Amino acid sequence: MTRHRPPRVIAAASALALGITVLATAPTSAAPTRTEVILVVPDGKKPKDLQADHVVRTLDAAQALVRATNSTSDVRVLLAGGTYELNKPLRFDARDGGRNGHSVTWQSVPGQRAVLSGGSKVTGWTLHDPAKNIWAADVPVGTSSRQLYVDGELAQRTQLLLAESKKTRGHLVFSQRGLTVNDAALAERIAGLSNPGDLEIEEMGSFTDRYSPVHSVDGNTLVMEQPAWDNNNFGYDTLKSPYNRGAVYLNNAYELISGPKQWYLDSAKGKVFYRPADGQSMTAADVRLPRLESLVQVGGSYREPVKNLAFSNLTFAHTTWNFPSGPNGYVDQQSGAHIVGEYAKPADFLTSCQDGCPEFEKTRNEWHQIPAAVQVSAAEHVSFGRNRFEQLGSVALGLGMDPNAHASGVGYGVGHIDVLGNTFTNSAGSGIVVGGVQPNAHHPSDPRMTNHDVTITDNTITATGQEYRDNAGILSTYVTRATITHNTLSDLPYDGIDIGWGWGINDPGGNLYYLEAGLYNYQPIYQTPTTFRENYVAYNLIHDTKQAMHDGGSIYTLSSSPGTVIERNYVYDSRVTFGALIDQGTRYVVMRNNVFLGSSRWVYVNADDKNPDTFNTRDNLITGNWWDVGPARNPEGPAYNNRLIDNTQITDGNFPPEAQRVMTEAGARD
Numbered sequence: 087m088t089r090h091r092p093p094r095v096i097a098a099a100s101a102l103a104l105g106i107t108v109l110a111t112a113p114t115s116a117a118p119t120r121t122e123v124i125l126v127v128p129d130g131k132k133p134k135d136l137q138a139d140h141v142v143r144t145l146d147a148a149q150a151l152v153r154a155t156n157s158t159s160d161v162r163v164l165l166a167g168g169t170y171e172l173n174k175p176l177r178f179d180a181r182d183g184g185r186n187g188h189s190v191t192w193q194s195v196p197g198q199r200a201v202l203s204g205g206s207k208v209t210g211w212t213l214h215d216p217a218k219n220i221w222a223a224d225v226p227v228g229t230s231s232r233q234l235y236v237d238g239e240l241a242q243r244t245q246l247l248l249a250e251s252k253k254t255r256g257h258l259v260f261s262q263r264g265l266t267v268n269d270a271a272l273a274e275r276i277a278g279l280s281n282p283g284d285l286e287i288e289e290m291g292s293f294t295d296r297y298s299p300v301h302s303v304d305g306n307t308l309v310m311e312q313p314a315w316d317n318n319n320f321g322y323d324t325l326k327s328p329y330n331r332g333a334v335y336l337n338n339a340y341e342l343i344s345g346p347k348q349w350y351l352d353s354a355k356g357k358v359f360y361r362p363a364d365g366q367s368m369t370a371a372d373v374r375l376p377r378l379e380s381l382v383q384v385g386g387s388y389r390e391p392v393k394n395l396a397f398s399n400l401t402f403a404h405t406t407w408n409f410p411s412g413p414n415g416y417v418d419q420q421s422g423a424h425i426v427g428e429y430a431k432p433a434d435f436l437t438s439c440q441d442g443c444p445e446f447e448k449t450r451n452e453w454h455q456i457p458a459a460v461q462v463s464a465a466e467h468v469s470f471g472r473n474r475f476e477q478l479g480s481v482a483l484g485l486g487m488d489p490n491a492h493a494s495g496v497g498y499g500v501g502h503i504d505v506l507g508n509t510f511t512n513s514a515g516s517g518i519v520v521g522g523v524q525p526n527a528h529h530p531s532d533p534r535m536t537n538h539d540v541t542i543t544d545n546t547i548t549a550t551g552q553e554y555r556d557n558a559g560i561l562s563t564y565v566t567r568a569t570i571t572h573n574t575l576s577d578l579p580y581d582g583i584d585i586g587w588g589w590g591i592n593d594p595g596g597n598l599y600y601l602e603a604g605l606y607n608y609q610p611i612y613q614t615p616t617t618f619r620e621n622y623v624a625y626n627l628i629h630d631t632k633q634a635m636h637d638g639g640s641i642y643t644l645s646s647s648p649g650t651v652i653e654r655n656y657v658y659d660s661r662v663t664f665g666a667l668i669d670q671g672t673r674y675v676v677m678r679n680n681v682f683l684g685s686s687r688w689v690y691v692n693a694d695d696k697n698p699d700t701f702n703t704r705d706n707l708i709t710g711n712w713w714d715v716g717p718a719r720n721p722e723g724p725a726y727n728n729r730l731i732d733n734t735q736i737t738d739g740n741f742p743p744e745a746q747r748v749m750t751e752a753g754a755r756d
Contacts, residue, residue, distance in 0.1 A: 119188065121160040124148050125195075128168070136195065138164065145176060157185040165400070167198030171206060172378060175493065180386040183468075184394030193398035204378030204459070205235070205404030208358060211368035220343055220361050221368045225375060227356035231406040232553070233479040233514065234349045234358065235374045240477065240512055240552055241349040241360060244342035245288075245335045248272060252332030260319065260326040260436060264300075264310040273306035279339040281352065286415070288335045289318075291328035293580075293637035295555040297416035298325065300336075308336070313428045314415025320431055320439040320446050321419070323637075327440035330636040351375075376406035376479055384462040385494030388534040392465040399472050405459045406479035407514065421584060422481065422515055422557050423453040423523050426490075444604025450591075451609055453523055455491040456515045456554065458484025462500055463492045469504040478513040481557070482550065486537035486565075488522035497522055498535040507544045507754070514553035517575075518542060521563030521587070525609070528564045528592045528616035536617050538566040544754045547575045555579035555634040558642070563587035564617045572625045574753040579634035582657070585621055586644035590671015590702045592616050593646040597671055597702055620649035627753030632661035639667030639690065641680075646673040646702075656752035658683035664690040665713070668728070672703050678710045681741070681748050688713035691720040691728050704728060712736055712745040 125138035126148050132141045142148050148163050155161055161184070184190045194200040206225075214222035234241040248267065249255045259266040265287060267273050279285065285300035287308065296318045299311040318325040325334075336342075340350045346363040358375060362368055381402050386392040410416035417425035431445050432438050439446055458481035462468055475482035484491055486500035500520075510517035521527055521537050530536050542560060551557035558581035562568045568585065575582040590597040596611035623641065631640045640657045643650075643666075652675065657665045665682035668675065668691045682688035688711070693703035704726045708718075711733045720730050734742075741749070 119160050121162055122155045124151050124163045127166040152190055153181050156188055156190050160188045161190045163192045164195045165200035166195050167200055169201040169203050171203050172381060175378060175380045176382045178384045178392055178395060180390035180392055183392045189394040191396040191398060194400055199401055201401040201403055202381050203404040204381050205374035205376040208373040208375050214359060220359055222357050222359050225356050225358050229353055230408050231351060231376050232408060232411060233376055233406045235404060235477040237372055242347050243337050244339055244348050244350055245337050246342050248336055249334040252328055264308045266307045276303060279341050284338050286337050288337050289325045290331050290333045290634065291323040292330040293420055293556055293635055294323045294418040296325050296418050297410045299411060299415050311413045314413060314417060316431060317417040317425045320435040322442055324440055326436060374404045376404050378405055379407050380457060380459050380461055380493055381405060382460045383493045384465050384468060385492055385496050386464040387496060388464055388499055388532055391499060394467045396469045397473055401474040402460055403477045418556050419453055420556060421561050422456040422554060425449050426454045442603050444607060447603055447605040448608045450605060451525055455487050455523060456481050457491040458482060461492050463494060464496045464499040466501045470508055471506045473508045475508060475510045476512050481515040481519050482510050482513045483518045485520045485540060487519060488524045488527060498526060498537055501538045503540045505542045505545060510547040511549050513550045515551060516557040516561050517547040517550040517559050519561045520568060521565045523563055523587050528588060529612060536566060540565055541569045542573060543571050545573045546754050549577045551579045558584040566617050566619055568621045570623045572754055574627045576630045578631045581638045581642045582628035582631050582640040583623055583626060584642040585623060586618055586647055588645045590645050593671060618645055618647045621647055623652045624654050625752050626655045628657045629659050632663045639664040641666045642669060643672045643675055644669050645671040648674040650675045652677040653679045654748045655680045656749045660685040662686050668692060668703060668706055670703055673705045675706045677708045679748060680711045681745050682713040685716045687716045687719050689718045693726050712741060
């Protein structure tokens with residue numbers, strides 16, 4: 087069987103192995119191009135062994151010089167090693183990329199590491215409570231942050247377990263006013279908590295991780311903020327009626343500090359509290375409290391996109407995302423998409439709208455996305471090579487997302503973007519998100535909005551989605567020619583690689599299930615294809631997923647995607663869920679020559695209806711795969727034309743040479 091591997095991926099990978107900064111399909115010329123070198127050293131002292139045309143102290147000064155020289159030469163901005171505490175995000179527009187065929191690269195000085203930080207170092211720790219080993223430090227009054235990083239690790243927000251699962255909720259009463267706790271011991275603990283306005287309810291559902299802020303405490307009732315509370319309690323997999331799991335927590339109070347590495351911020355008093363791990367010295371610890379929500383904002387316009395810009399060997403660190411602390415909370419729907427604002431609901435929505443309703447469908451086209459610490463939209467030929475994305479309070483890298491996820495106000499419109507050989511770890515949301523979820527993402531009103539030709543290769547993504555646990559390691563939605571190859575993804579609360587969006591509702595002819603649900607009262611039934619096509623997911627190593635969530639797949643697909651191939655991936659240890667989930671509306675996908683080990687079902691084809699036109703999960707070919715345990719699920723019959731053929735179960739651990747080759751070749755290369 088012929089393997090599909092785009093030539094530009096091979097070229098990019100080869101260049102990466104040689105340590106060359108890659109700008110995909112960047113213009114070339116026969117004659118050598120002069121490179122202007124700008125050196126940033128905060129103390130103004132240039133090392134003797136570094137050659138530079140300009141030496142500046144600040145990033146702003148470097149950016150001004152780039153704009154003065156990028157029309158006549160290539161430009162390299164070298165950042166001396168150390169931590170740069172940013173007062174504001176670095177903003178790049180069309181003036182900041184390479185012009186007239188030239189390129190601009192921002193990178194660390196070779197052999198050093200520059201850290202672009204959105205936080206401040208917290209010092210002056212004193213022992214606040216010797217009995218509990220709780221330490222305190224002063225921060226500016228009014229400081230807001232949902233994250234604290236100690237010695238490079240995410241500290242844990244305090245938490246009180248109210249119910250372990252949906253089966254143990256008999257003492258919890260959900261009402262439109264809030265949550266009543268009919269348990270004397272829990273109610274007593276809640277009554278003793280200071281700053282009730284800092285509290286919030288978190289609930290772990292089947293595929294949602296919901297946050298609802300508390301307004302006040304009235305006896306044994308938590309009176310909840312609106313509209314977060316109502317919005318979190320209608321639709322699917324709701325806070326009140328999760329499909330599976332359903333643990334409920336009360337978060338964020340000083341009195342709930344009960345173990346090591348837990349923290350609490352008293353914003354009104356300007357105090358941060360932390361209980362160190364055994365043997366951890368607070369006088370020596372590196373503690374960072376984020377101030378910024380994003381670090382780098384690359385965003386032009388559709389008429390003048392940013393072009394020919396690269397970032398190499400940098401570290402992006404120390405951000406937060408404070409939106410969930412406000413009255414909208416985090417009304418999670420799936421993969422970071424969430425409801426914002428007020429919507430009309432049935433009077434009895436706490437009973438009548440726990441598995442969808444027409445009023446809920448009105449929200450679907452207006453869901454927001456979690457913004458990223460590093461944002462790119464309206465841009466062409468931008469690359470990220472050998473960077474570290476760590477200790478970030480939202481999505482790490484966001485490419486062409488909806489406008490609401492970009493500080494520039496312009497979303498979409500990314501093309502020829504390379505993400506090569508980076509490391510993503512210890513972040514609150516996804517490692518990488520490409521594409522949006524709103525109508526202009528799938529049927530753009532301007533063709534320049536189309537996200538296309540995005541290459542994600544040789545990256546390592548681990549321990550992302552640590553606070554918004556519905557977030558996949560990589561999410562690529564409505565993208566034309568996304569190439570996701572040779573990545574290693576591990577230790578994830580939810581999925582590994584998710585491609586597609588929309589449950590088939592925006593594909594030609596729509597989806598009958600959602601017609602009956604009332605969605606098409608609020609949007610057209612499209613007769614033209616979406617921008618989701620010709621994606622390639624191959625040679626990825628994905629393991630130890632589903633560490634928190636129940637639903638989903640280590641590889642997961644949604645909606646029609648002609649020309650898409652998923653091949654030669656090695657997936658193992660998906661906990662008790664699915665190796666691959668071919669979900670609603672998936673069509674025309676070929677999944678071949680993959681290895682799946684240790685899943686409850688190695689593949690799950692979701693077309694759960696007697697009418698094959700309802701979920702329109704059809705016309706997929708799943709062939710030549712190997713698995714060990716857990717059967718396939720594809721019970722719908724020939725009407726769906728989902729063909730599972732020539733797949734091989736291995737029960738004795740003796741995999742044939744071709745399967746062993748898949749297992750050996752998968753993952754990020756050095």
